Amino acid sequence: MKLRNCVSAFAFMALGLAAGSQAASAWSLEEAAKPYAGTTVDVVFLDRPGYNAAKEMLPEFESKTGIKVNITTLPYENALGEQVRDFVAQGDLDAALIDLVWIGNFAENGWIVPADTFTKDPKLADPDLDMNDFFPLVLNAFGGWNGTIYGLPFDNYSGLLFYNKCMLKDAGFDGPPETWADLKDKYGPALTKDGKFAFALQSKRNETQSADSFARMLWPFGGSFLTKDFKSNLNSPESQAGLNFRQDLMKYMPPGIVSYDHAEAVNALAQGDVAMITEWSAFYSTLTNKDTSKIGDCLAIAPEPKGPAGRKPALGGFSLAVATQADDNEKAAAWLMIQWLTSKANAQTYLEKGGVPARQSVYQNADNAKRFTYIPALVESWQDGVPEFRPRFAEWPTITEIVQEWGSKMMLGEVSVEEGAKTIGAKMEEVLQKAGYYDGKKPLAQ
Amino acid sequence: MTTRVRASTIAAFLGPSVFALALVGIAPLLYGVWKSLHFFNLTKANQQEFVGLANYATVLTDPVFWQSMYRTAVLFFVSVPTQIVLGVGIALLLHRPGLGALRALTRLALVLPMATTYAVVGLLAQVMFNIKYGVINQFLGFAGIAPVNWIGDPVNAYIAVIFWDVWQWTPFVALVMLASLSSVPPEIEEAARLETGRWWTILRHIQLPFLVPGLVAVLILRTADTLKLFDMVFTMTRGGPGSATEFIAILIERTGNRQFDIGLASAQAIILLVLTVFLARAYIRLFYREVR
Numbered sequence: 208m209k210l211r212n213c214v215s216a217f218a219f220m221a222l223g224l225a226a227g228s229q230a231a232s233a234w235s236l237e238e239a240a241k242p243y244a245g246t247t248v249d250v251v252f253l254d255r256p257g258y259n260a261a262k263e264m265l266p267e268f269e270s271k272t273g274i275k276v277n278i279t280t281l282p283y284e285n286a287l288g289e290q291v292r293d294f295v296a297q298g299d300l301d302a303a304l305i306d307l308v309w310i311g312n313f314a315e316n317g318w319i320v321p322a323d324t325f326t327k328d329p330k331l332a333d334p335d336l337d338m339n340d341f342f343p344l345v346l347n348a349f350g351g352w353n354g355t356i357y358g359l360p361f362d363n364y365s366g367l368l369f370y371n372k373c374m375l376k377d378a379g380f381d382g383p384p385e386t387w388a389d390l391k392d393k394y395g396p397a398l399t400k401d402g403k404f405a406f407a408l409q410s411k412r413n414e415t416q417s418a419d420s421f422a423r424m425l426w427p428f429g430g431s432f433l434t435k436d437f438k439s440n441l442n443s444p445e446s447q448a449g450l451n452f453r454q455d456l457m458k459y460m461p462p463g464i465v466s467y468d469h470a471e472a473v474n475a476l477a478q479g480d481v482a483m484i485t486e487w488s489a490f491y492s493t494l495t496n497k498d499t500s501k502i503g504d505c506l507a508i509a510p511e512p513k514g515p516a517g518r519k520p521a522l523g524g525f526s527l528a529v530a531t532q533a534d535d536n537e538k539a540a541a542w543l544m545i546q547w548l549t550s551k552a553n554a555q556t557y558l559e560k561g562g563v564p565a566r567q568s569v570y571q572n573a574d575n576a577k578r579f580t581y582i583p584a585l586v587e588s589w590q591d592g593v594p595e596f597r598p599r600f601a602e603w604p605t606i607t608e609i610v611q612e613w614g615s616k617m618m619l620g621e622v623s624v625e626e627g628a629k630t631i632g633a634k635m636e637e638v639l640q641k642a643g644y645y646d647g648k649k650p651l652a653q
Numbered sequence: 654m655t656t657r658v659r660a661s662t663i664a665a666f667l668g669p670s671v672f673a674l675a676l677v678g679i680a681p682l683l684y685g686v687w688k689s690l691h692f693f694n695l696t697k698a699n700q701q702e703f704v705g706l707a708n709y710a711t712v713l714t715d716p717v718f719w720q721s722m723y724r725t726a727v728l729f730f731v732s733v734p735t736q737i738v739l740g741v742g743i744a745l746l747l748h749r750p751g752l753g754a755l756r757a758l759t760r761l762a763l764v765l766p767m768a769t770t771y772a773v774v775g776l777l778a779q780v781m782f783n784i785k786y787g788v789i790n791q792f793l794g795f796a797g798i799a800p801v802n803w804i805g806d807p808v809n810a811y812i813a814v815i816f817w818d819v820w821q822w823t824p825f826v827a828l829v830m831l832a833s834l835s836s837v838p839p840e841i842e843e844a845a846r847l848e849t850g851r852w853w854t855i856l857r858h859i860q861l862p863f864l865v866p867g868l869v870a871v872l873i874l875r876t877a878d879t880l881k882l883f884d885m886v887f888t889m890t891r892g893g894p895g896s897a898t899e900f901i902a903i904l905i906e907r908t909g910n911r912q913f914d915i916g917l918a919s920a921q922a923i924i925l926l927v928l929t930v931f932l933a934r935a936y937i938r939l940f941y942r943e944v945r
Binding site: 288291292295312316411412413461462463464465466467480601604605608612615616619621 | 695696697698699784785802803804805806807810890891892893894895896907910911912913914
């Protein structure tokens with residue numbers, strides 16, 4: 208009897224598995240998309256290499272599914288405002304493009320749908336989706352908030368050290384600096400001469416000042432924006448060491464570095480005016496493009512230098528999530544698009560067209576590491592990143608403005624590092640107080 | 654004999670204009686006033702509440718607001734008088750008889766800076782003032798002057814903004830003044846020239862009274878334009894470096910569009926509007942009295 212029960216249970220399981228695998232093998236994008244043919248998905252893109260790669264790929268998705276993708280391309284500076292206004296006004300957007308520092312804001316306002324709404328739906332979930340194939344740091348930081356995954360990583364960056372190996376060789380260096388201290392004390396003096404500069408740290412007063420300049424100098428030195436109880440940590444000895452280091456390093460940077468945005472820093476390296484920059488991996492294609500860069504074969508890439516607390520490189524990037532305001536058909540169509548664009552199967556194409564996928568599998572291909580020289584440094588950086596490199600809560604848009612203003616003032620010498628950090632800290636705590644973090648109204652999630 | 658016009662005729666002629674004005678001008682203004690009395694942050698839209706004059710109190714006690722106002726005031730007091738002096742000078746030069754085609758050509762050239770979009774002027778300025786590749790530093794280099802860090806230095810960035818504002822709007826002043834000079838009766842001007850060869854005397858006693866209405870119009874328009882100067886500065890310096898060029902309109906945009914605090918930004922904008930209206934009334938009272 209027991210045996211019979213056991214056999215029937217086993218047979219039942221086997222039947223179930225067979226049915227499941229049949230369902231898996233039966234799933235196809237074309238079939239899944241049939242009910243949504245003719246639906247239009249409205250989404251915001253930026254004018255960056257990863258988005259241009261996606262634009263080249265999307266006609267294939269449209270012809271397979273009959274779903275139309277309507278893209279609005281915006282500059283980064285406008286992308287948040289346009290989306291916020293669209294969501295508040297219950298506008299047209301069906302998918303949200305989310306910078307990692309916007310995720311808390313979007314999730315807390317209920318503007319985006321948790322991904323498991325779709326991954327649990329066998330009609331919509333691609334059996335090969337394989338969420339575990341995404342770099343865990345990237346998936347959680349770019350697409351996750353407070354333990355829930357909303358978006359799939361789409362345009363993925365890590366800070367890397369791009370350098371001119373010919374300039375370094377001429378100055379007697381065999382390779383890039385391993386630490387920030389070496390960069391300042393050894394490479395700085397040797398490479399700053401004849402109108403050329405050792406390093407450029409883009410520090411324009413916008414998100415560049417907060418993310419690329421201010422935060423970049425906090426973490427490797429053991430500093431951070433906030434303590435565990437959400438008080439300012441900017442006047443801790445570690446944070447101060449990092450921010451003072453930035454001031455000292457400025458003597459090896461071009462004058463007017465506070466007006467440098469990404470374009471200026473990349474151009475300075477591309478034209479041979481500076482020897483090293485720390486930039487997002489996404490600028491690889493700009494620096495290797497002969498039309499936009501003179502650096503040619505002298506370009507080399509390494510992970511960002513280490514500080515006393517480790518490498519802790521800049522972390523940034525965008526995920527795509529389904530917008531709550533979309534109707535059911537648009538939601539399903541948007542999910543299918545997001546899933547297809549970020550899929551394991553399309554990662555190679557995306558990479559070859561200039562995008563940076565977050566799929567671990569694509570980087571295991573040894574041939575890719577040879578063809579795309581930034582890959583080893585990128586993969587190493589994603590092992591040692593900090594998700595809260597910039598706090599990702601809803602208050603970041605307000606806090607980043609404070610950091611941008613006072614961080615620039617520090618660099619210009621209008622206030623001392625200590626005074627500037629104190630002011631940012633006080634203003635930051637005021638914002639967090641109003642938001643309700645100190646009286647238990649909001650969880651201390653960043 | 655006077656003909657009585659029917660009310661319906663008046664309404665038919667004026668109605669569309671009044672309706673359009675109410676739709677695009679008055680209604681948004683009233684909405685702005687209403688929102689300025691609320692806590693209304695787009696990222697916390699569900700926490701909207703009536704806060705009375707609290708936003709106004711916050712703005713008026715905020716040092717950042719007053720610093721922006723100070724920067725805007727300095728810009729106004731340097732830029733507008735410079736434009737008026739240069740504009741009147743150019744107009745007087747072009748008003749001289751016997752210039753012929755040169756005058757027509759110069760008039761045409763004067764229209765170009767005004768016709769250029771503000772944002773484009775800012776983008777051009779960003780390129781032209783680039784420390785390494787900018788044409789301004791190239792010219793300075795020909796004169797043996799070392800490259801100037803225009804955009805990355807707070808004082809130089811401020812000077813660059815003033816320079817571009819003067820470049821763009823001096824032609825406007827010149828053309829208005831030229832039009833005003835054309836309204837001086839030629840026989841009076843000729844008689845005055847027979848009496849005296851001193852240009853200052855002719856300017857002071859003959860031409861200036863005819864220039865005053867134009868000057869008042871220029872002052873009102875340029876005051877409003879300077880107070881709301883945004884596009885050019887935004888594309889050129891984005892208010893930086895630091896806060897060096899964060900004028901009041903840049904601050905309002907930052908508050909409303911980057912911090913999403915629509916209530917506070919509305920209060921800032923309403924205060925700016927009140928100030929603009931007050932200044933416009935003051936100009937009319939002070940200067941128009943002279944020509945009455």
